[in-house]
Amino acid sequence: MKKKEKLKLISSEKLAKDTVELVLRNDYISRQAEPGQFVHLALAHHTLRRPISIAETDQTAGTVTLLFKIVGEGTRLLASLPVGTEIDALGPNGNGFPISKLKTGDSVLLVGGGVGVPPLYFLASALKKQGISVQSVLGFQEKAAVFYEAAFQELGETQIVTNDGSYGHQGFVTDVIKENDSTVCYYSCGPLPMLAAVQKKLKHKQGYLSFEERMGCGIGACYACVIPTKEETSYKKICQDGPVFAASEVIL
Amino acid sequence: MKKKEKLKLISSEKLAKDTVELVLRNDYISRQAEPGQFVHLALAHHTLRRPISIAETDQTAGTVTLLFKIVGEGTRLLASLPVGTEIDALGPNGNGFPISKLKTGDSVLLVGGGVGVPPLYFLASALKKQGISVQSVLGFQEKAAVFYEAAFQELGETQIVTNDGSYGHQGFVTDVIKENDSTVCYYSCGPLPMLAAVQKKLKHKQGYLSFEERMGCGIGACYACVIPTKEETSYKKICQDGPVFAASEVIL
């Protein structure tokens, strides 16, 4: 049986411009979560829940880390919750990044943009544990928006790209990643235009993309969050079949 | 110019069954308030404000006391606010109990029912200061609902009536008050049936009644809170012309 869980807020910290990291306690979600999955959070006086990816878990402490950008009412409210608040959550929801086929020694490429970066951090640390080496290319709008750089550096070679060049390479992640390198596959999460550009540039490489869409139920029952796919059953649900899909399977 | 004020919650205490007393700090309202007036309180995520009578003021401390019964969402929310909360309030609104015509030495009758009692307490202390003696008859549903008895006793002879007889006299306030006594006039606040009964029983005595009605604006602009009167201009507004009216002028 799936359950509605209570996430107890342990710490809330501003990591970058409009970017907040929450650490929450819940043994069940901490244990169950896989990289790429999300929690669906209820907020007082809001009809719809807010989906947020899991950025990290600490199973010994029984905690889950979320990192989000303040873009509207709900995220503003989330950012303002005092430590100790219990947040009503569904999750972990969806299917994470498939990594079972990878072999020790393999090297993979992670391409993240903005708030698409957090789930990749969870993925990177999981891969590291399995002896798989990661190369990361992380894109941000500007220096003030950059976060998790040091954490990624610890897990492997990491390049930062900012659109305005105020930090790291100037431009887009696709200016930095190469069609051919030693990596066996790639994993990407970020804004739709970035995912499309990455999918195009790395079309000869196997890859997996994580998508966002406005959601209702978050569990597969309302058909709000669909994405067109190449199979003739066409539309798939991001909240249930995704949010991660094979780059080869979806139409952007 | 009228202002929107912030009432800072200093203490919140349960005085009787479902009955809560709030002490709030606001110099302006504390100084302006007259017995019988009310404040109109805004509550988060509620379209309409909640009108609550002023039960007491302490001008030196700059505080206002409110006493209310939990009957629904809004009062439940009010009762749950933590000390320190700033409550958005309009007021003091309406016209209070007319007492200017009273002379030192006069004796008056106060008849209160349930949450109609608080404004009478504010009135009693004001009268006492002017050297006017008060006799009070206060009705409650049951012993568990009784509050402010000692406070009223200090200000004058006070009789408590409970509908179920679990405390004081058994019955209704109208079973206790007398058509003819030494008082020059009466002031009454409580549920409509009680006010009607009091008005009927004391029809030969000059009196003033304080009314409740569902309100919109609370300042006289929406015509939600009207009461029929004997003048041909008929309807008057409880929030603006009242909440106190001469017993002789209104039709119940």
Next chain:
Amino acid sequence: MIDLSVDLPGLSMKNPVMPASGCFSFGREYSEFYNLNKLGAVIMKAATGNERQGNPTPRVAETASGMLNAIGLQNPGVEKIVETEVPFLAQYAVPIIANVAGSTIEEYEKVATVLNKSANIAAIELNISCPNVKEGGIQFGTNPSMAKEVTRRVKAISRFPVYVKLSPNVTNIVEMAKAIEEAGADGITMINTLTGMKIDLATKQPLIANKTGGLSGAAVQPIAIRMIYEVSQAVSLPIIGMGGIETAEDVLEFLLAGADAVAIGTANFNNPLVCPEVIADLPEVLKQYGFSSVKEAVGKAHSV
């Protein structure tokens, strides 16, 4: 410098924000909270041929993000309004819109005739969300031919521009708008309230004495936006939009949908200062979304 000014038939306004009819009485109460000169215009409470007592109480009820009201057009009658209320508002440099109501076409005509005597009125707003007693109580505002007829007759009499206030309680709002456009209306105000009901569990009866009441407030905003979006592309009349506005962002949404100006009703009750606050915030919000004037934003959501 952001240009907030708006020019509509009879209304040259310094900004697009005005209080909605029935939520502002005749301005006296709110004038104690702020200088009414800040407003773009004022819409007065409904005027009828003779004094009306309105409905018994309770007249209002709270609902989720909204409220129900059934005031019942209580007002002192048009003569008295012209004598005592219009002069008060005339002290301010703000166009005055008179809301006209009635239960027969003749009553609408009478009110319009009396209003003609006033030097200080800028326009009238025809409140057609009233039952027509001669037509078995069908609302003028829910029947295109009745709406057309009352508009034509009042337009023939009034010396002021006539804005017709549309009721949202209809199957086809565009058909209603076209009907009153053909009848010669100078503008549209929309939306009036949606008919609703709340039942008091304790008494087991409708909470509002009139049983049904008009739903207003943030809850109805998506319906107002949809109807304004449709109507503004179907007729060429200017639109004063309303329905749930609480913030300057809401105002911008109404402008994008096709409203030329806006009115704020219910929100005045929770915040008596909402009109001047929204007016003060509007320039910054317009700027933030790339507009240098109110006019520029009007209808920008329409498919190009």
Next chain:
Amino acid sequence: MIDLSVDLPGLSMKNPVMPASGCFSFGREYSEFYNLNKLGAVIMKAATGNERQGNPTPRVAETASGMLNAIGLQNPGVEKIVETEVPFLAQYAVPIIANVAGSTIEEYEKVATVLNKSANIAAIELNISCPNVKEGGIQFGTNPSMAKEVTRRVKAISRFPVYVKLSPNVTNIVEMAKAIEEAGADGITMINTLTGMKIDLATKQPLIANKTGGLSGAAVQPIAIRMIYEVSQAVSLPIIGMGGIETAEDVLEFLLAGADAVAIGTANFNNPLVCPEVIADLPEVLKQYGFSSVKEAVGKAHSV
């Protein structure tokens, strides 16, 4: 002991609460949260003649105390539903109601014909809030004669009781109810969503890809209550009421207004357990307000 049972044409239910169509898919997802045997009934997602992809995204938007949706009837087609979905739900001892949609009367007839093959369906719900492509896209549900015709034709074919789902986007809801009653409907479900729109200030375009969407949730409850109150006194058909229900108190309000049973839609998204929780709370709430059964409360708000 409070009696929650309700008996309606084709539906003998242990309690009056069921999930609303389109908010529960075909039950699989919610069956992972609780045992569906707790439900009074289940209404399946809309079925059309062939598979439908539905609308582009975004398909939903949040509004004040409500939401907009424009899913566009995405479904695998009635054949597939009968083969793969009905059998899943048939494992539970809960009556299954099939929601029937189409863009022509012929499509409604086809869906009804295919459903006849299923042994496990208890009733069908005619979703007439669909545009009729042959009639220039006018919604069946906003035109009495079209609603009457589609009801009559489906009723002639279906071996199941037919409940017609009324659209609130009409001037006269009673006229619609009478039309489908004359056409032989066995019951009414109401209300469907109100057509609304939200504009995204950032893009300056309607937020929902379909531009307009259906408004649902607590915001619409006063409109649902008013319409049920009117319809239940004008026709003799049983009513399954819906529109904003979130609590057992809300359920009681619908019963008092005249609903015989209720459906919960939008509230499932915020609380996947809302149906079993409301069912669990209902006896206490009925008792608190002096009722010993659901049946006793039905229509108690009607003027005596």
